[in-house]
Amino acid sequence: MFIRALLFSGLCLLFSFPAHAFDFDLQKVLSIAKKTQQATKTIDEPEEIEIGNGIAANLLGASSLLDDSRAQQYVNQVGRWLSLQTERPDLPWKFGILESTDINAFSIPGGTIFITHGLLQKLNNESELAGVLAHEIVHVLRKHHLAALQKGARMDIASDLAGEALKNKGDPAVLDKAIKAGTEVYARGLDKNDEFEADRMGIVIATRAGYDPYGLPAVLQMLEASNAQDSSLALMFKTHPAPRERLSLLDKIMSDGFDAYTAPAQTDKRFNSEVSQRK
């Protein structure tokens, strides 16, 4: 299962780059290009999940899960409840707290969401957690990372890989490199508009789930107040538009009507017992 995920992500990456990036035999290139078109068009849900599982396993190679099953269960329940308010409620959603003290969160095709322990510790209540998770959930709903993978911005790596793979089909070392290239999307970040869309839809999903709609804006305000030079924020700030810009866009769309929604007090108590008091 796991190897299949690796294989598939490898192949998918390999076949998703335009023909002009490959500098070898033209006939071979053309046949790959044909396969590419077919392959990229037909990434169905099971395949999306397989690709995602491979990438998730790889990210877990960079940071392990926080060793706190109670907090992990708590985050999974908040996230799974949010996922039920979306158009893809039946994905195998799974949520994980990474033990990293960096401040960041990640969304992986097929329904895996990671939040770092560093970010979790900065949050004040369940609505803020819901805001962060809902933002990440949108990336899955809208297949933002899958699209970025298929677009294959890392042409240089891709062409090397394609060359090696042609000589050496099915070599695990080559596939390992390919999945590395997949993980690189997370070092590079998405298009700004994907992030704005995730904010815009994320606040609605959190509100649908019964949370305070201002959870995500509050987190953005916290990030805005943070020292942008702090190394724990380096990757997050590099891969996302400035919090100020994101707040300005939410400011444009959040009418006073959102004031009517408030989260039940029980969620605050729960957050304190499951997260705050366990820091």
Added chain:
Amino acid sequence: MRYLYALLLCASFVAPVYAKQPAYTVRSTEIKQQPFSDAATVATLSEKASVNILSRQGGWVRITSESGNGWVKMLSLRSDNTAAKQGDTGLQSLLNVGRSGSSGITVATGVRGLSEEDLKNAHPNPREFEKLQNYAVSKAKAEKFARNAKLKTQLLDYLPLDSKS
């Protein structure tokens, strides 16, 4: 006055405490006595007025300012982080080799495990992936979790761009 104390006491338990986060207004904004649009107006802040945020409640934040104290709409404010821009508080700064050129890419090694380099050099960890799968919860469990905290679903469409105007 006693009422005010009670209110403050309440706020300090319920709302997150911001330890006086400096911020400024992005538009002329009314300070309200309560966190509601139809509450009495204490004063009106001009654009770019400095305030200190004390706590948050929904879309409102409690502030102090030279013009008066009370509640203003959270999205009328932007944080002033000039005070925060003093050195790196992160542990990893100690390990940073430096920033390479204009790309601003942090060349770092070490403890956090989630720098750009760490992501690029990661190898799959099937054992952790299995743990991740075991933590996942069912729909039914998530629904029970929501009921336990009296979370109620709301019907709401996604927002188009500029839906407010």
